[in-house]
Amino acid sequence: MANLIVYYSRTGENYLNGSIKYITKGNTERVAELIRKAVGGDMFRIDTVQPYSDRYFQCLEQAKTELQTDARPEIKAFVEDISEYSTIFVGYPNWWGQMPMCVCTFLEHYDLTGKRIVPFCTNEGGGMGGSEKLLKKICKGAIVAGGLSVRGADADRSEPVVASWAKRRV
């Protein structure tokens, strides 16, 4: 069975090594591509109907409100047939110690019984935060494998570590 690599990753302003930069490809997307290179699979990017702001500080506020209200922001599309996949890599940035709520919107859409969920998270020091705990709660009947935390600013240099981790998860 094929692997699915699903992720949310934001473009726009981000805080990188102490200053605000405008990026056109997110850190999590870079790691998702390294996973595909290492183990193969279909990629799927989660996109919200209402985009998060590309202004960093506005996005911080939006993300905080979503987390506090346990929101489920609408997303543009879903993977049509998830039954083709037994292993699902799920990638996201750490937002306020948690995954963006749009990742919950995606996962809760499916019956994930018997699937292996393999999380990966980019961040600026907060690691996986509480995301693995939340994944175990919302992916009922699935096995949540040990995740990988990558420092966002190091995403491009993370290939060896990402590749060896991904190969151990399939």
Ligand SMILES: Cc1cc2nc3c(=O)[nH]c(=O)nc-3n(C[C@H](O)[C@H](O)[C@H](O)COP(=O)(O)O)c2cc1C
């Ligand atoms: C709204 C928001 C909240 C964030 N909260 C945290 C946090 O709590 N801990 C942390 O280590 N990094 C935090 N970050 C930094 C991101 O996790 C990091 O830059 C990540 O690599 C971004 O991934 P992306 O480019 O795929 O969106 C936050 C970034 C944003 C935009």
